[in-house]
Each structure stands twice: as C-alpha cells, then as structure tokens.
Amino acid sequence: MSYLPKDFIETAEGLIFAVVTEDMEDQRILCTLRYQRTVDGIKKYTTRQANQLLSRHYPYYLYYSLKRDVKLHAVSHDAVVYHHQPKRRLQELRNQRSDDPIENKLRHLLTLFENNGLDSHQIGVTGSLLIGVQKIGSDIDLVFYRVSEFQQARALIKELIARQLLEPLDESLWLDAYQRRNCSLSYQEYLWHEQRKFNKAAIEQTKFDISLLTPNRWQDLVRYRKQGRINLKTTIHSDCHGFDYPARYSLNHPSVTEVVSYTATYAGQAVIGEDVEIQGQLEVSIAGHLRIVVGSDREATHEYIKALPKTDPIHTK
Structure with missing residues (x-):
C-alpha cells in the first residue's frame, strides 16, 4: 500500500500520525504524531509534546533516519490499523449529508469551485476533517494532487474574494493562523508573505487552506x-x-x-x-x-x- 504526505495513519494505541514522505525506511512509514484518541476524547499534540509522549510511553515509534541524519517518528507498516486517505475521505463527505457546520461549509466550498470550472476529483481533505474530529473553529485543509488544479484554485480564490463569494481572512483569523503556525517570523512579516499567496481564504467565517502535493520520490533516495x-x-x-x-x-x-x-x-x-x-x-x-x-x-x-x-x-x- 502507498502512503502519501498528508495521509494519516492510526495505531492500536490510538496514536494518529501525519505521513511526511512517500518513501519508507526499513519498512517504516516516516511521520509525525499529531493526535491521540483517549478516554476523554481526542488530544492534539505540538511537536515537543509528541516527542515527550513517544519518549516516555512509545519509544518504538522513534526512529533515526540514516538518509536524513535526523530522529523522526516512524511506524511499521504492520502497526497501522487504519489508513486515513484525504481523497477517499473527501468523497465520503461529499456524498453524505449531516448537520455538522464545518462539513457543510466544505461542501459549499467544493460547489463554488466546481461551479467555476474546477475539477475537484484530484482534491482531498486532511487535518481534523480527515479523521472526523473537527469542531467549531476548525479549519478546512484541502490538498491538491495536480499542479494545474492547484494553480486554478489559487486564481479562483482571488477572483471569488473579489466577487464577494469568499471572504478574505479578517484580523482575528490571520492572528489565529499565525499563532497556530508558531513560526519564527514576526506577525507583520508572516502577514505580508501570506497575503500574496492566495492559498487561504474564509467561507462563512471559517478559514480554509489549499496545499499542493506532487510527490518526487527521487529526492528521498538521496x-x-x-x-x-x-x-x-x-x-x-x-x-x-x-x-x-x-x-x-x-x-x-x-x-x-x-x-x-x-x-x-x-x-x-x-x-x-x-x-x-x-x-x-x-x-x-x-x-x-x-x-x-x-x-x-x-x-x-x-x-x-x-x-x-x-x-x-x-x-x-
């Protein structure tokens, strides 16, 4: 089975990892721990929290990569109990009806894209929607698998904002995005760079992002x-x-x-x-x-x- 970046894999311990590369090492999927299912519900981890949890309780998911000269999270193929795939999940959400407001906004966004000429069959959904743990305030994270559709979507975002069918991020949404990234740029530096990309906007006050995945496996062989x-x-x-x-x-x-x-x-x-x-x-x-x-x-x-x-x-x- 093929594992792609932006896919999630789940283990018997309820650990949910995001795949970071298509290439495997020693039959292990290279990934990063993002969530854990607990008796109290889903728990989300920062990188530091994830490293601490694995070191203390699940050290067998820590792995030193010779190719990359770095310690990573890695899961043996045999330890995967469920493979969460963005394209499959998006099709499920497209075909079902629910009262979930984030899912309804996702369907509205897809309809907007499709009504303006975008082929959505090469799109998936990742993040919290991929594993069904979204809540009020969650983002919509779309992943595109072809360059042409991704660039078309960027142009459409710009156009649909101008037509007031999508919303530019307001100050609170930009600040929330910045705080979530926890990056090493100042807020003003982050904002200046992001506002010219047109890979983010809002639909009915919910932020969405689009990203591109075009695997280049040759890179992982070096x-x-x-x-x-x-x-x-x-x-x-x-x-x-x-x-x-x-x-x-x-x-x-x-x-x-x-x-x-x-x-x-x-x-x-x-x-x-x-x-x-x-x-x-x-x-x-x-x-x-x-x-x-x-x-x-x-x-x-x-x-x-x-x-x-x-x-x-x-x-x-």
Missing part, C-alpha cells in the same frame, strides 16, 4: 548529512516548485544551490528574482550537493525563509 545551522542572504533563481511538498527553491548562490522546506508556512514564500534571507540546517549530499532545510520540526523553530526589502543589501556567507 542521502544527506547535517552540517549545522546557517544564515544566508541570496536571491531566488527559480520558484517553480515553491508550492510543492516539500517546497523547493533554487538559489543564485555560488555553493548552496537549493532551499527545501517541509513546513507549510514557507510554501510559496518567495518568487523568482527576489532577495531572501534563509535560516535553517545546512546539509550536504554524498555527491557534495549543498542545500538548506527549513523545517527540522513542524514549527520550524528558529528557521525561516523571508523576502527582503528592496533596500536591504545582499551579502552571502
């Missing part, structure tokens, strides 16, 4: 070694994979050729020709290829990509 943290100012050479998962930008730099981000905050973060400041983990492949990885954990603590003002002089380290 082995890297960490070289330590680096801060770099340079220029974006190409942004054609900026909304992919992971987001990738080629750099106009004499030695570091690429920055890769596994956290959604930095998808679509910069455009071709733009001067940027990057802070992350420098890695080198066995072939000597240097790249920076932003997103050592879900929150990308002390790591970032940000566009620089035109007046900021570029210098490289």
Whole structure:
C-alpha cells in the first residue's frame, strides 16, 4: 500500500500520525504524531509534546533516519490499523449529508469551485476533517494532487474574494493562523508573505487552506548529512516548485544551490528574482550537493525563509 504526505495513519494505541514522505525506511512509514484518541476524547499534540509522549510511553515509534541524519517518528507498516486517505475521505463527505457546520461549509466550498470550472476529483481533505474530529473553529485543509488544479484554485480564490463569494481572512483569523503556525517570523512579516499567496481564504467565517502535493520520490533516495545551522542572504533563481511538498527553491548562490522546506508556512514564500534571507540546517549530499532545510520540526523553530526589502543589501556567507 502507498502512503502519501498528508495521509494519516492510526495505531492500536490510538496514536494518529501525519505521513511526511512517500518513501519508507526499513519498512517504516516516516511521520509525525499529531493526535491521540483517549478516554476523554481526542488530544492534539505540538511537536515537543509528541516527542515527550513517544519518549516516555512509545519509544518504538522513534526512529533515526540514516538518509536524513535526523530522529523522526516512524511506524511499521504492520502497526497501522487504519489508513486515513484525504481523497477517499473527501468523497465520503461529499456524498453524505449531516448537520455538522464545518462539513457543510466544505461542501459549499467544493460547489463554488466546481461551479467555476474546477475539477475537484484530484482534491482531498486532511487535518481534523480527515479523521472526523473537527469542531467549531476548525479549519478546512484541502490538498491538491495536480499542479494545474492547484494553480486554478489559487486564481479562483482571488477572483471569488473579489466577487464577494469568499471572504478574505479578517484580523482575528490571520492572528489565529499565525499563532497556530508558531513560526519564527514576526506577525507583520508572516502577514505580508501570506497575503500574496492566495492559498487561504474564509467561507462563512471559517478559514480554509489549499496545499499542493506532487510527490518526487527521487529526492528521498538521496542521502544527506547535517552540517549545522546557517544564515544566508541570496536571491531566488527559480520558484517553480515553491508550492510543492516539500517546497523547493533554487538559489543564485555560488555553493548552496537549493532551499527545501517541509513546513507549510514557507510554501510559496518567495518568487523568482527576489532577495531572501534563509535560516535553517545546512546539509550536504554524498555527491557534495549543498542545500538548506527549513523545517527540522513542524514549527520550524528558529528557521525561516523571508523576502527582503528592496533596500536591504545582499551579502552571502
């Protein structure tokens, strides 16, 4: 069975992990713990809380990846009791009727997209809706599996906001999104970058996000070694994979050729020709290829990509 990023997998202990890469290591699915079913209901974890829980109670789900030179969460294929798949779940929600307000808003959003020419058959739903634990205040997280539909959806979001069929995020929704990301940008920096992406909007005061998944398994076959943290100012050479998962930008730099981000905050973060400041983990492949990885954990603590003002002089380290 194939496991894709944005899928969730559930174990007999009620642990629910988000898959982070299509590639498996030692028959283990690389993932990150997001939720746990308990007698008191569902519990959601930050990266730190998840690491603490696994270390104390489920250490067999911690795994050192030789390919990535990092300790990750990983689940053996045999330990998966349920595979939550975004496309299948979206079809279930599309075909059923309920009084759940978030599900009804999801169906309304799909209808809006479809009525404006978008083929929704290559879309899935992830996040809380994927496992049916949404509540008032939950977001709608859509994942697109083809570039053409994703870019069409971005254009539609911009158009439908202008036509007042969708709503731009208000201050409270932007602030909530920023606090959830817990990123290393200031609120104003975060807001400036996000407002130009058109991958977020609101429908009936509920925020929704769209993300793109175009797996590139060849990337997972390359082995890297960490070289330590680096801060770099340079220029974006190409942004054609900026909304992919992971987001990738080629750099106009004499030695570091690429920055890769596994956290959604930095998808679509910069455009071709733009001067940027990057802070992350420098890695080198066995072939000597240097790249920076932003997103050592879900929150990308002390790591970032940000566009620089035109007046900021570029210098490289």
